[in-house]
Amino acid sequence: MHRRTLLTAGLAAALAGSLAGCAGGPGTGSKRILRLALNQTETHPSFLALDAFSKSFEAATDGEFLIDIFANEVLGAQQEILNLQRNNIVDLAIISSTQLENINQDFRVFNVPRVFDDVDHQMRVVRDESISGDLFRSLQQSNNLLVIGAFTQGERNIYAKRAVTSPDDMRGLKVRVQESPVMLRMIEAMGGSPTPMAFGEVYTALQAGVLDGAENNEVSYWTQKHYEVAPVYSYTKHLVGIDYMVASASMLDDLPAEVRPIFDAEWARCMEHFTELWGQSTQEAIDGCTAGGATFEEIDTAAFDERLTPLAESLLTSDVQKSIYERTREVSTS
């Protein structure tokens, strides 16, 4: 069932050459098209919120601007998308924070286990310019990439063919991780064998037995149908993950002066809309997976906590990383 369309050289060339994002020909007037890359299905809440964003932005600009959403990883995996954004082939993308860590290690801070207590804490930090502002702007000049906000990934947990209740259960388990050094260290610390892989490859790898398990939130477990091939979801609660909206900095600079505030306001509404959808989508995902035969196991996480909590200290070494981490922890409520 699983689909993944690779971005071929031909497709990239076609996108690059498509009148720099303008639709319409001579005499037809032109519509500015912003291309948005997403690795989720059309049933995922990020697609639903982005689709509403696209429609309201189009209406608010009297049809002059259109955000065209390429879902299902059809333009490539997140690492590839970042390259397309650097070259202005893709204008907007939802990118996991783990991927930005590979360009600027300071992004590690928001990927270390236990940095965020919960979604509320995470969103407070994202909105707090004094904590996240410099980090989010850090790739603007060097890479043409600007983080303009975020969607939560919620709490991520391990799933496999059997329950994982302790580090002993993780021994020898090949667990897919996102391609980032922090994710590798995290699974090692939990006792497993991390295998980095792009999101769209995971279903087939689980099915083929190349992987024994993976880790994600309930919503991706459901929308990617991973529950079909790894039916036991154990609440290890190892990470509250985060996706960024990454914009091409030059695309934003090129927006007409009257359009930029409209874009910013509609995007701010989209973030709120996504957060509203998130809780509901999580419950629907649990119900759907359960009906499909999956089980959800609550476990005592103490043994994992003990191994995960010290990771921040060993992984965050620069002054900038330490300071963002400390400020983030200061605004926690626990």
Ligand code: GCU
């Ligand atoms: C989540 C997240 C994606 C990410 C994926 C992954 O679904 O929203 O942005 O790519 O996890 O594990 O790769």
